[in-house]
Structure formats: structure tokens, C-alpha cells
Amino acid sequence: xxxxxxxxxxxxxxxxxxxxxxxxxxxxxxxxxxxxxxxxxxxxxxxxxxxxxxxxxxxxxxxxxxxxxxxxxxxxxxxxxxxxxxxxxxxxxxxxxxxxxxxxxxxxxxxxxxxxxxxxxxxxxxxxxxxxxxxxxxxxxxxxxxxxxxxxxxxxxxxxxxxxxxxxxxxxxxxxxxxxxxxxxxxxxxxxxxxxxxxxxxxxxxxxxxxxxxxxxxxxxxxxxxxxxxxxxxxxxxxxxxxxxxxxxxxxxxxxxxxxxxxxxxxxxxxxxxxxxxxxxxxxxxxxxxxxxxxxxxxxxxxxxxxxxxxxxxxxxxxxxxxxxxxxxxxxxxxxxxxxxxxxxxxxxxxxxxxxxxxxxxxxxxxxxxxxxxxxxxxxxxxxxxxxxxxxxxxxxxxxxxxxxxxxxxxxxxxxxxxxxxxxxxxxxxxxxxxxxxxxxxxxxxxxxxxxxxxxxxxxxxxxxxxxxxxxxxxxxxxxxxxxxxxxxxxx
Amino acid sequence: xxxxxxxxxxxxxxxxxxxxxxxxxxxxxxxxxxxxxxxxxxxxxxxxxxxxxxxxxxxxxxxxxxxxxxxxxxxxxxxxxxxxxxxxxxxxxxxxxxxxxxxxxxxxxxxxxxxxxxxxxxxxxxxxxxxxxxxxxxxxxxxxxxxxxxxxxxxxxxxxxxxxxxxxxxxxxxxxxxxxxxxxxxxxxxxxxxxxxxxxxxxxxxxxxxxxxxxxxxxxxxxxxxxxxxxxxxxxxxxxxxxxxxxxxxxxxxxxxxxxxxxxxxxxxxxxxxxxxxxxxxxxxxxxxxxxxxxxxxxxxxxxxxxxxxxxxxxx
Numbered sequence: 001x002x003x004x005x006x007x008x009x010x011x012x013x014x015x016x017x018x019x020x021x022x023x024x025x026x027x028x029x030x031x032x033x034x035x036x037x038x039x040x041x042x043x044x045x046x047x048x049x050x051x052x053x054x055x056x057x058x059x060x061x062x063x064x065x066x067x068x069x070x071x072x073x074x075x076x077x078x079x080x081x082x083x084x085x086x087x088x089x090x091x092x093x094x095x096x097x098x099x100x101x102x103x104x105x106x107x108x109x110x111x112x113x114x115x116x117x118x119x120x121x122x123x124x125x126x127x128x129x130x131x132x133x134x135x136x137x138x139x140x141x142x143x144x145x146x147x148x149x150x151x152x153x154x155x156x157x158x159x160x161x162x163x164x165x166x167x168x169x170x171x172x173x174x175x176x177x178x179x180x181x182x183x184x185x186x187x188x189x190x191x192x193x194x195x196x197x198x199x200x201x202x203x204x205x206x207x208x209x210x211x212x213x214x215x216x217x218x219x220x221x222x223x224x225x226x227x228x229x230x231x232x233x234x235x236x237x238x239x240x241x242x243x244x245x246x247x248x249x250x251x252x253x254x255x256x257x258x259x260x261x262x263x264x265x266x267x268x269x270x271x272x273x274x275x276x277x278x279x280x281x282x283x284x285x286x287x288x289x290x291x292x293x294x295x296x297x298x299x300x301x302x303x304x305x306x307x308x309x310x311x312x313x314x315x316x317x318x319x320x321x322x323x324x325x326x327x328x329x330x331x332x333x334x335x336x337x338x339x340x341x342x343x344x345x346x347x348x349x350x351x352x353x354x355x356x357x358x359x360x361x362x363x364x365x366x367x368x369x370x371x372x373x374x375x376x377x378x379x380x381x382x383x384x385x386x387x388x389x390x391x392x393x394x395x396x397x398x399x400x401x402x403x404x405x406x407x408x409x410x411x412x413x414x415x416x417x418x419x420x421x422x423x424x425x426x427x428x429x430x431x432x433x434x435x436x437x438x439x440x441x442x443x444x445x446x447x448x449x450x451x452x453x454x455x456x457x458x459x460x461x462x463x464x465x466x467x468x469x470x471x472x473x474x475x476x477x478x479x480x481x482x483x484x485x486x487x488x489x490x491x492x
Numbered sequence: 493x494x495x496x497x498x499x500x501x502x503x504x505x506x507x508x509x510x511x512x513x514x515x516x517x518x519x520x521x522x523x524x525x526x527x528x529x530x531x532x533x534x535x536x537x538x539x540x541x542x543x544x545x546x547x548x549x550x551x552x553x554x555x556x557x558x559x560x561x562x563x564x565x566x567x568x569x570x571x572x573x574x575x576x577x578x579x580x581x582x583x584x585x586x587x588x589x590x591x592x593x594x595x596x597x598x599x600x601x602x603x604x605x606x607x608x609x610x611x612x613x614x615x616x617x618x619x620x621x622x623x624x625x626x627x628x629x630x631x632x633x634x635x636x637x638x639x640x641x642x643x644x645x646x647x648x649x650x651x652x653x654x655x656x657x658x659x660x661x662x663x664x665x666x667x668x669x670x671x672x673x674x675x676x677x678x679x680x681x682x683x684x685x686x687x688x689x690x691x692x693x694x695x696x697x698x699x700x701x702x703x704x705x706x707x708x709x710x711x712x713x714x715x716x717x718x719x720x721x722x723x724x725x726x727x728x729x730x731x732x733x734x735x736x737x738x739x740x741x742x743x744x745x746x747x748x749x750x751x752x753x754x755x756x757x758x759x760x761x762x763x764x765x766x767x768x769x770x771x772x773x774x775x776x777x778x779x780x781x782x783x784x785x786x787x788x789x790x791x792x793x794x795x796x797x798x799x800x801x802x803x804x805x806x807x808x
Contacts, residue, residue, distance in 0.1 A: 006637050477511065478643065480640070
């Protein structure tokens with residue numbers, strides 16, 4: 001059941017009609033039933049795959065937190081718990097059984113893993129209420145594509161009394177509406193254009209690859225952040241504060257900042273449960289302060305980030321392009337760490353520091369370009385096609401740029417750009433809509449960088465707010481692609 | 493709280509008003525294909541009985557030559573076929589009030605036999621507001637769901653026309669309300685170059701219980717008014733029919749066993765070479781239209797001869 005579907009509207013309307021009327025002590029049961037219904041609606045066959053590990057992990061976590069348990073037994077229980085949770089994921093995602101991947105399996109598996117480890121580390125007391133834990137795992141707004149909330153935040157939220165709060169509910173709806181805009185107006189309009197190029201790579205040349213890669217960068221951001229906005233919005237309406245998942249990532253000034261703003265719930269998960277343990281382990285191995293004349297912290301960071309990003313790529317799918325995408329980001333992050341001083345010196349020498357705005361624009365552009373380049377591997381259907389695109393990015397590009405510039409200077413028109421866009425399936429109406437929508441998105445993302453855009457809007461006069469909401473809703477009604485597809489991250 | 497409710501009401505009212513204005517107040521394209529619905533209803537009201545009334549989708553609009561039927565059967569012909577998106581339920585409802593004794597109603601819908609409508613019905617209603625009286629609850633539900641699509645179509649039409657080209661104005665000759673003849677047949681595509689047929693499936697319905705039920709009810713209603721309902725099949729291009737011929741045979745047998753009124757011809761009788769089609773797998777060109785009409789007229793004549801109970805429906 002897609003958030004953008006009519007069936008979800010009906011489902012959510014029914015939930016809202018009853019939810020606030022139900023006494024607090026039974027609300028969890030209602031939400032749990034709704035969540036299982038929501039998950040089973042996609043394919044009832046996979047419901048046991050969600051329920052069974054949930055209750056096994058629930059039991060194991062309680063055993064782990066039993067007073068007086070020996071460290072060995074505790075560790076064995078953790079391994080047993082991790083084996084149970086990961087076995088489903090590995091069987092469906094990584095073994096060649098040709099089984100249809102249960103939707104959301106990567107997300108709820110990560111939720112259970114973080115819970116088990118937190119209990120093991122004594123950061124969290126095992127939840128004794130099976131219903132609360134089951135709801136944490138299966139909470140319907142988050143189950144299909146996150147955010148991967150932590151039990152340490154979510155379960156206390158469950159215990160709080162939720163009442164009908166008009167302002168909170170409206171905030172939730174606003175987030176959902178913004179999500180609809182990003183998904184239906186931008187992502188779904190870009191999708192056929194990107195598919196047109198990436199599914200027929202041998203029919204295209206450099207300029208088409210560059211435009212399609214740029215479009216895919218926007219598409220994947222709008223698609224995934226839209227889902228997150230909707231999930232957070234729905235959670236908010238129901239009285240739960242979900243963790244943020246995106247914070248204007250394409251305006252990051254370096255790759256580390258990008259990962260602090262992109263898929264935050266996954267990147268923090270990877271940081272806490274993979275990167276930090278690996279880095280500490282490496283640093284403990286190297287007992288002296290340096291190894292091969294390189295500082296121990298550097299060894300820790302580079303090894304930790306490389307393995308983490310490799311596994312992060314693998315999490316997205318057992319395909320070489322995905323693994324390469326993750327590895328490439330690992331390389332970016334390692335290089336960014338290793339060249340920090342060098343870059344600082346270079347900035348000082350070139351005098352870029354005296355022009356902070358220009359310097360910022362350069363950094364944002366470079367980061368965006370690197371991220372977009374990596375998306376080629378993420379989107380490509382095969383590794384061969386990914387390398388074909390990469391090796392043909394320059395084919396015809398210079399000639400095309402000259403042609404475009406010449407036309408712009410001497411004829412004052414954008415005919416070459418229009419022809420290029422039309423050749424990859426962007427019709428005049430689409431480019432008009434897309435330009436306006438992407439400009440609006442960029443404007444909002446810039447505004448959202450320093451403080452919450454919705455809070456800023458709240459401070460404006462009523463008529464400004466009404467005009468903004470009116471414009472947003474009308475643009476969804478008039479410009480959305482209504483027969484668009486699934487969310488990209490559902491397949492992970 | 494009261495203030496907040498007022499604000500939300502103002503916002504929703506403004507959105508609703510804009511939508512209503514866009515849908516109902518902006519002028520309709522004068523030559524749009526759907527605009528012919530008014531003329532078709534006039535034909536239905538004015539043409540004297542006994543008649544052959546064709547109901548169904550665009551396979552009829554593009555693929556029937558009313559003159560041949562008229563000359564072969566010596567009956568008046570009204571071709572109400574327009575678009576599959578109107579749905580069988582609507583096209584049956586819209587002729588109910590005008591069924592007269594002696595009429596023979598021929599239903600020919602695409603193989604999917606869709607009972608319900610899609611967003612195209614909303615456009616038809618805009619041209620023919622009286623059509624609202626033929627809407628049932630399922631149509632209202634569908635139109636509510638599909639409202640944004642209809643809204644976008646209206647908006648895009650004007651927007652594109654304003655910004656990019658003027659094709660919205662006169663419209664394509666093959667899809668123009670002015671190109672329908674005295675029988676309600678579309679003649680705008682005749683003599684034009686055929687377009688390449690897109691790859692698509694015939695999408696043949698399997699065991700359409702609800703359709704059979706609705707058609708049987710309609711047949712009873714028609715009989716009460718002294719008319720006869722018959723069913724026939726749409727034309728299909730050879731290469732598209734071949735992979736689905738068994739499904740078509742199954743549908744035919746199923747309908748034969750479940751419908752309480754006559755079926756004329758079989759799906760195989762209406763399979764034609766691919767070059768008999770104009771732009772889609774259901775729209776015949778001039779040659780195809782003629783061949784199909786001759787076969788259909790022959791089948792109708794045969795039925796009238798064979799079924800003694802229909803003899804009383806024949807003109808004196």
C-alpha cells in the first residue's frame with residue numbers, strides 16, 4: 001500500500017477515525033493490528049517472516065538482560081539473536097534462491113539488530129511488553145522504507161499518552177504534503193526520463209548520460225526523502241516523533257557532511273553498529289601510536305569507513321554496481337579525511353578563503369558532482385553498463401557544449417538543450433514543470449539548512465502561509481504524475 | 493481552535509473553487525472528440541424505430557459503416573460507440589430511456605469488457621451534463637478517484653496550448669466531433685495514413701461474472717420495452733490475436749453459457765490483417781471498417797432470419 005495510493009488514504013482515514021477515540025492503554029494494540037494489516041496487504045505470505053523473528057528477538061533480548069547472566073552466555077545469546085534476524089535477510093537478499101524479496105525486510109531487520117545490540121551493551125533495558133516491541137518493529141509508517149528508528153527513542157514514545165493535538169496533526173499533514181510534492185511532481189516525472197537513458201545506455205552519448213545522471217540524483221533524493229517525509233508526517237499525526245532522515249544533503253560542502261545529512265537513520269546506524277566498533281577494534285590492534293608511520297586514528301578511520309561503506313553498499317543489494325557505489329563512497333570519505341590538511345593549505349594558497357560564498361559554492365558543486373558520479377553505479381542495471389556510461393561521459397560532450405554555448409551567445413536561444421532534453425524524453429511541458437519544481441525544491445532546501453522550514457513559515461503572516469499551502473497543494477493536483485511507480489527504496 | 497478551523501476551511505474552499513473553475517468554467521475545446529456525445533444523443537432521440545443501436549466503445553465509432561447496415565437490414569442505425577473509458581454500465585444506462593419497441597441493441601465492447609468507467613467519462617459529462625443522470629454509485633466513486641487526472645488534462649490542455657503549440661485548438665481530424673456522419677460513425681480517419689500499431693495485449697477478460705449479470709439485466713429491461721439485446725465482438729489484428737486466441741475462445745464459450753441473449757459471430761470472425769487498422773488495435777481503417785461491417789451486417793441478417801422471436805421486431 002503506497003502512501004500515495006487511494007487505498008492508503010482510506011486506510012489512514014479509518015485509523016484516524018478510531019485512533020484518538022481509543023483509550024491510551026489499547027492504542028498500541030490498535031496500531032499493531034493496523035501495522036500487520038498494512039504489511040500483510042502487500043503480500044500476506046511474508047507476514048510470518050516479520051512476526052516470527054520479532055518474538056524470537058523479544059525473548060532473546062529479555063534473556064540477555066537477565067540479572068547475573070555471564071558475559072559468554074550474553075555474547076552467545078546476542079549471536080543467536082543476530083543469526084535469527086540476519087538469516088531472513090541473507091536468505092532472501094543474498095542467496096540465489098530466486099525468492100521474491102519481502103518488502104521492507106532490510107529496514108525491520110536493522111531495527112531488530114540495533115535493539116539487540118543496545119540491550120547487549122546495556123544502553124537499553126529489554127522491553128518486557130511484547131506488544132510494544134512488536135509495534136516498534138512493525139510500525140506501519142516506517143516498515144517499508146524507514147526511517148530506521150531506534151527502540152531507545154521509539155518505545156518511550158509509545159508509553160506517552162497521545163491526545164488529539166491540532167497543531168501536531170497539522171504539522172504531520174504538512175510534511176506529508178511536501179512529500180507528495182517531491183514524489184509525485186518531481187521524482188515520478190523524472191523517472192521515465194532516467195529510465196529511458198539508463199535502460200538503453202548503448203543508444204546514448206555523453207551529454208545524455210550527464211543530464212540523466214543529474215536527473216537521477218534529483219529523482220533518488222526526491223523519491224526517498226519524500227517517503228521519509230510522509231513516514232515522519234504519518235508518525236507525527238499518530239503522536240510519534242520519528243528521527244529525521246534527510247537535511248538538505250545536496251547542499252553539503254563535503255562528503256562527510258553529505259553522509260550526515262543523507263539517509264541519516266541508516267548512516268547513524270552504520271556509524272554506531274559498524275564503523276565505531278570496527279575503528280575501535282583496529283585502534284586496539286595497533287597498540288603503538290603509529291603504524292607504518294601513520295597515526296592510529298587514521299588507520300581506525302580509513303579501515304572503519306571503507307568496510308562500513310562496502311557493507312552499506314551490499315545492504316542496498318547483492319549486486320556489483322551497489323557494492324561499487326558503497327566502495328566509492330568509502331573511498332571518497334577516506335580521501336576526504338586524508339586530504340583535509342592538504343585542502344586547507346590549498347584554499348589558503350589560492351586565496352579562495354577571501355571569497356567565502358564562492359568557496360562554498362565550489363565545495364557544494366564538487367560534493368554534488370562526486371555524489372552524482374557515484375549514483376551512476378547505484379542506478380546502472382549492470383556493472384558493464386555502469387562502466388560504459390562512465391567511459392562515455394565525455395563522448396560528444398565538448399562538441400555539444402560548444403554548440404550550446406555558440407547558440408546561446410550568437411542566437412540567444414537554448415535550442416540545443418531543448419533538442420537534447422527532447423531526445424531523452426523530456427517534453428516541453430515536462431521541462432517547464434521540472435524547472436519550476438526543482439527550483440522550488442532547491443529554495444526550500446536552502447531555507448531548511450539552518451532551521452526548520454515549517455517553523456520559519458509559521459512565523460510568517462497568515463496570508464503568506466495560506467498562499468504557500470495553496471500553491472503547494474495546487475501544484476500537486478495540477479502537476480503530479482498520477483500513474484507513477486513505487487518508491488525506489490522499497491526494493492532494498 | 494476556531495481560528496484554525498476557519499483557516500483550513502478558507503484554504504480548502506480556495507482549492508475546491510480553483511478546481512471547480514478549472515473543470516467547469518474554462519471553455520471546452522470546441523472540436524474535441526468527446527463533444528460529439530451531444531449529437532449522438534440527438535440522433536438517438538430523433539431516429540425513428542425500429543433501429544439498430546450500437547453501444548460499446550471506440551471500436552464502433554471507428555469501425556462501423558452505418559450506411560451498409562442500413563442498406564442491408566433496411567433499418568435505421570444509431571452508432572453510440574465513443575470510448576472504452578465510459579464503461580459498459582454507463583453506455584447501457586445512457587440509452588435506457590430511449591429504447592423503443594422494435595429496436596435491436598448491439599453491444600460491442602473491447603475484450604476487457606470493462607463495466608466501470610475511467611476519467612474520460614468526466615470529460616464526456618462536461619460536454620453533456622445531462623449524462624450525470626446515467627451515473628451510478630460506482631461511477632461517482634471512480635470519478636472522485638480520477639478527478640485529479642481529469643483536472644490535469646483540462647489544465648494541461650490550456651497550458652500547453654498557451655505556452656507551446658496550438659494543437660489544442662482545432663484538434664486532430666480523426667478525433668474531431670465534427671467528423672461524425674448521420675449514423676453516428678466517425679469518418680475523420682477515413683482515407684488517412686495508418687499509424688504504426690503499438691505493442692499491446694488484447695487484455696481478454698476471463699469469466700466476467702459481473703459483466704454477464706449486468707448484461708442479462710439490461711437484456712431483460714430491453715425485452716420489457718420490446719427491444720432485443722445482442723452481443724458481438726470487436727475487431728482484432730491477426731498478429732495480436734494469435735497469441736491470445738485460446739483466451740478469446742474461452743471467453744466466447746463462457747459468454748455463450750452465461751448470457752441469456754443471442755451472440756452474433758465469434759471473436760475469430762472479426763480477426764483482420766494488421767493493415768486493416770488505423771492507429772490502435774481496436775480502430776479499423778477504411779478497408780477494415782467496410783469488411784467488418786459487411787460481416788456484422790451478414791451476422792445480424794442471419795440472426796434475424798434464424799430467430800423467429802425476433803421476426804416481430806423486423807420492419808414491416
